[in-house]
Amino acid sequence: MNKIFNFSAGPSTLPKQVLRQIKKELYNWKNMGISVMEISHRSEEFLQLMQDAKQDICDLLDIPENYEVLFCHGGARAQFSAIPMNLLKTSSDNVDYINTGYWAYSAAIEAKKYCDPRIINVSNKKNGLYNIQPISKWDVATNSIYIHYCPNETIDGIAIYETPNFYDKIVIADCSSTLLSSPINISRFGIVYAAAQKNIGIAGLTVVIIRKDLLKIPRQEIPSILNYKILVDNCSMFNTPATMSWYVASLIFKWLKKQGGLKKINKRNQEKSDFLYNAIDSSNFYFNNVDVSNRSCMNVPFFLKNNKLDNIFLKESICFGLRGLQGHRIVGGMRASLYNAMTLEGVQKLVEFMKLFSEKYS
Incomplete structure (x- = not known):
């Protein structure tokens, strides 16, 4: 599996x-x-x-x-x-x-x-x-x-x-x-x-x-x-x-x-969210609509500039081994929740998929 x-x-x-x-x-x-x-x-x-x-x-x-x-x-x-x-x-x-x-x-x-x-x-x-x-x-x-x-x-x-x-x-x-x-x-x-x-x-x-x-x-x-x-x-x-x-x-x-308590968990959570936000900010394909000072480390919403690709993104992400990325029905787009149990490996795989997807549909 x-x-x-x-x-x-x-x-x-x-x-x-x-x-x-x-x-x-x-x-x-x-x-x-x-x-x-x-x-x-x-x-x-x-x-x-x-x-x-x-x-x-x-x-x-x-x-x-x-x-x-x-x-x-x-x-x-x-x-x-x-x-x-x-x-x-x-x-x-x-x-x-x-x-x-x-x-x-x-x-x-x-x-x-x-x-x-x-x-x-x-x-x-x-x-x-x-x-x-x-x-x-x-x-x-x-x-x-x-x-x-x-x-x-x-x-x-x-x-x-x-x-x-x-x-x-x-x-x-x-x-x-x-x-x-x-x-x-x-x-x-x-x-x-x-x-x-x-x-x-x-x-x-x-x-x-x-x-x-x-x-x-x-x-x-x-x-x-x-x-x-x-x-x-x-x-x-x-x-x-x-x-x-x-x-x-x-x-x-x-x-x-x-795991070493909450200070260590917080450090890992910050590392995960920084990695994902950096990938979003460095792309011309995705964007986030929250000011840097108020960006959540736990829940990272992001949007495709061409929202007609949203459903394709979700379908292909599941095939890539990524689930639960659909944004809330109120705001749409995508959302990656990076709670304590999410690993850096998981975030790296998401960023890898995002890069491959953007190259495929740009």
């Missing part, structure tokens, strides 16, 4: 070492003669997995002791509702949502069910390139309870690399496509959350890192499964968790540690 490289934005590629371990343990986990998919989440063995996973992610992200880590259901979209329901005292409380693209705007629209969010547009376009205003220029209200933003927009390939410095505000970040791809100063945030199917593992799990002082009894009756205090009090097991997703995440955490 030819080697295949999967550039899907999510569910995304997994480390081959982790896949091999899953295969090896699938029928006989911990020499118990049964699968991890069959074991009780209340068993001694699974409770140990849970504790190890929590400690490993705390080690990787250097999470301070005044934070809790939750492993939740519902994907990142569930947190779009959970956040205002847990944090706001009244529906008239002021909150700021920084609009950088599709996912940031989606969070703001969901919040409208529970409050009247102030949507702050910070995206600009100059000379055909999108960029984000510096954080110092964000028009944040003095009386807002929290600020919500998305550091990396997977669809548009737009990233914010500054660390927020709103010390008098609760800063909330949807890090679904970036968490565990580089170090992050958790202490600057009230809540950081991320769906698993990018850099954490497989779909079905969402990690929520929340400062303990924010764990209060909500102002209203909310679904228990979205109540952060209930989830903390029950160690993320108020109901049966997504055990397989949790298990895979635990393997990813240990794999990341073996």
Whole structure:
């Protein structure tokens, strides 16, 4: 079988070492003669997995002791509702949502069910390139309870690399496509959350890192499964968790540690994205429409100057061993997601194909 490289934005590629371990343990986990998919989440063995996973992610992200880590259901979209329901005292409380693209705007629209969010547009376009205003220029209200933003927009390939410095505000970040791809100063945030199917593992799990002082009894009756205090009090097991997703995440955490941690992973991610962006920029056949300062290391959108060749590009890329390159339906074009598990070899093969394709159809 030819080697295949999967550039899907999510569910995304997994480390081959982790896949091999899953295969090896699938029928006989911990020499118990049964699968991890069959074991009780209340068993001694699974409770140990849970504790190890929590400690490993705390080690990787250097999470301070005044934070809790939750492993939740519902994907990142569930947190779009959970956040205002847990944090706001009244529906008239002021909150700021920084609009950088599709996912940031989606969070703001969901919040409208529970409050009247102030949507702050910070995206600009100059000379055909999108960029984000510096954080110092964000028009944040003095009386807002929290600020919500998305550091990396997977669809548009737009990233914010500054660390927020709103010390008098609760800063909330949807890090679904970036968490565990580089170090992050958790202490600057009230809540950081991320769906698993990018850099954490497989779909079905969402990690929520929340400062303990924010764990209060909500102002209203909310679904228990979205109540952060209930989830903390029950160690993320108020109901049966997504055990397989949790298990895979635990393997990813240990794999990341073996790779040398997040500083080394970030260096590799930067190397991969630089290699691809250099290939795009040096070509007269392809282009990227994001300013260099806001280009994402995780999600690299690119376009063919002759978009009539898009379908041919996708068909021939699959034959070349490259999958998941179709851009999001909203923006079209191509998109290569370079999450932690994507290797430099995979990016090199993509660039090789891009060069061959451009020579063939120029």
